[in-house]
Amino acid sequence: MGFLRLGSIAPDFEADTTEGPIRFHEWAGDSWVMLFSHPGDFTPVCTTELADVSQRLPEFVKRNVKVIGISADAIQTHYEWIEDIIEIGNKTAPTCVEYPLIGDGDRKISLLYDMLDQQDTTNVDEDGLPYTIRTVFLIDPKKIIRTLLQYPAAVGRNFDEVIRVIDALQLSDKHPIVTPSNWLPGRDVIVHPKVSDEDAKKIFPDIHAEPKVPYLRMTHVE
Structure with a gap:
């Protein structure tokens, strides 16, 4: 194989x-x-x-x-x-x-x-x-x-890292998001780049981005 x-x-x-x-x-x-x-x-x-x-x-x-x-x-x-x-x-x-x-x-x-x-x-x-x-x-x-x-x-x-990865995978399966560097459960996540700004605002009411880095759109999900 x-x-x-x-x-x-x-x-x-x-x-x-x-x-x-x-x-x-x-x-x-x-x-x-x-x-x-x-x-x-x-x-x-x-x-x-x-x-x-x-x-x-x-x-x-x-x-x-x-x-x-x-x-x-x-x-x-x-x-x-x-x-x-x-x-x-x-x-x-x-x-x-x-x-x-x-x-x-x-x-x-x-x-x-x-x-x-x-x-x-x-x-x-x-x-x-x-x-x-x-x-x-x-x-x-x-x-x-x-x-x-x-x-x-x-x-x-390091099984803390293994569990962290499981949490990130399961959260990204549930929502159109990706997780930033050193992410831990409960912290903000990144809106998936393939989600348009218009759709992102509908899906994530609390979305926010850095003025000089507009593609880095942060939000909070559970």
Whole structure:
């Protein structure tokens, strides 16, 4: 298959997970999905990430986002790893891994989603197979990939940023707007450039623009 890009349909697949076998599109249903990959079980950075997401799960549920992880190891070691994730997470907040982890020892799904590290020669298993890099796919209810974030194996992810992106995407789906640099929920947004000034004034009564930068039209939406 070709490279996955923003706007691509997220490939469907069957997989074994810690919560039983799934067909991805059927499992996703009408929800958004965060699919995020991990180089391997018992890796220290991933352990902290999975604990963090476990604690944040109500925030994802509130946004109609299902969470699913994938690691290039077998299901049985996933179960053992979950014990460590809970141990580490409980040091800061109650932690329970209530989302599935995909077993991908043969790298079929990682290859399907182009999540393999082809550059870092240290990021391989004992058989020389590349581990997955830290990838985040945000997929909407139509199974369209809306965001793709990739991190090197040495860098842990910032899930505040992931949730911020979800909020921005969902708000821009609801209104004809885009979000400015460093936007956070509750702050003003930018009226989409394709909306005419006449229509913008009808849609957004509080629209305002900088006199010297008239194309930067700000408004507030919920």
